[in-house]
Amino acid sequence: MKAAVLRAFDRPLAVEEVAIQPPLDREVLVRIMATGVCASDLSTIRGKTLSALPLVPGHEAAGIVEQIGSGVSKVKPGDRVVLSWAPNCGHCFYCHEGHPTLCDVYGHAAAAGALWDGTSRLRDGGATLGHYSCVSSFAEFSVVPEAGCVAIPDDVPFAVAALVGCAVTTGFGAITNDAAVRVGDLVAVVGIGGVGVNALQAARLAGAQAIIAVDANPDKRSVALANGATHFVNARDADAVDQIKALTSGRGVDQAVESTGRPEAMTLAYLMTRPAGSVVIIGIAPVGTNLAIPAIGFPGSKKRLIGSIYGGGIPERDMQRILSLYRSGRLDLERQIGKRIGLAQVNDALRRLEQGVTARTIIEFGG
Ligand SMILES: [Zn+2]
Ligand SMILES: [Zn+2]
Structure with a gap:
């Protein structure tokens, strides 16, 4: 072969x-x-x-x-x-x-x-x-x-099914399992790639009130908005965290989901999350790198830092849910x-x- x-x-x-x-x-x-x-x-x-x-x-x-x-x-x-x-x-x-x-x-x-x-x-x-x-x-x-x-059912095209094999299940599960987004939550998705667009769609399905897409590439704005983002913030802006706080009553987001694999983006996700919120890290960083967060404020922040792989739940169950949502037109x-x-x-x-x-x-x- x-x-x-x-x-x-x-x-x-x-x-x-x-x-x-x-x-x-x-x-x-x-x-x-x-x-x-x-x-x-x-x-x-x-x-x-x-x-x-x-x-x-x-x-x-x-x-x-x-x-x-x-x-x-x-x-x-x-x-x-x-x-x-x-x-x-x-x-x-x-x-x-x-x-x-x-x-x-x-x-x-x-x-x-x-x-x-x-x-x-x-x-x-x-x-x-x-x-x-x-x-x-x-x-x-x-x-x-x-x-x-x-x-999979006969009516699911193979190209769509392939996407479900990684990007969709990873992004969907990060929102529904690890971030456990609730109706009305304020969510940030850091990194608008193959996984990020699915995290955006899942956050919309979960009933998030605000869905802030964050990416270092301003060209990602349109794809982010098309997949459910309500706002877009450029990760390279020096005041990116302040912009996100301004969109969230000054507190920060309830959950941030990061999928870039860049340690500085993970730090940004941490900083934009409110006290007692959840920071969900999906991206695979290069071997030998570390995630830096301010140690001094960590205990008092009560933030939860969660590693997320393949959606963090039961992938086969999540794939079946995803395919049902796709077949009923609710996931694009x-x-x-x-x-x-x-x-x-x-x-x-x-x-x-x-x-x-x-x-x-x-x-x-x-x-
Ligand atoms: Zn993959
Ligand atoms: Zn086992």
Whole structure:
């Protein structure tokens, strides 16, 4: 099959012929139909997360079940599925604690560039290629854990389903699970990218009274307003925090959700949040960076600083909610789709993402 391989950080992906082995116990071979190009792919490719190489990136995807391994009962060949990039085992400490996105089995597999049993199904001659987040969808086929397959209705286009595989679930869940926005709340969304636009839409659905979009790029204003923002503040303005306080009766927002991965944006999110409010950090910062907040005021602020991964809830449950909202016209996902390209143009898509294009590039496969 054709796959895009990351062999060295900060270099173009190489689209080449890669062998994929059949699915083993409780694994599923999926024909990838659509995959989004997400900022997390870009961070990995730029070496910010120091993943082991070589690997096949791509983690926001949907496709059709091609073949099932032994013991698989959740899906059958022909089923349309969105892939979860954090498939959880259901039996470990964190699964039992109600934090499936922190699953130990998945965590070990992802760190090793492997599937759950610690091995890879991707081969390049005699060498092994790493899986990326148990998905590796910049490829015509993918072998994934059965738990990573979430069946979708026939009327959901694959490009839309792919978005649900990462950006939508991450932004939607950050608002509904981790920020737990209530009707009438004052919300800020810092970083208007693929995740940020979904946080805006979710805040609108949750009944937020004010939804303040914050981004360092003033060109993001129109996309922010189109996705539910009531105000836009330029993060580069020296008085950005004062502007946000002026919009929130001088107090600051009830919840700020940050998705840029830039430590200074995380600090800004902290500063714009009112005492006893919640600061939800989604963005993946480069290895070796720290988040700086004023220590002196922290105890008295009673602020809650919350890390948020994959929406922080139960991704499969949230995906089903999201798809229901989409099918009833209450979540606008189609407008988030930008260019549709073939796998050969993947490096152009990564460049566009780096230049700040918010609309998601979707890689589609012939099918
Ligand atoms: Zn992603
Ligand atoms: Zn687990």
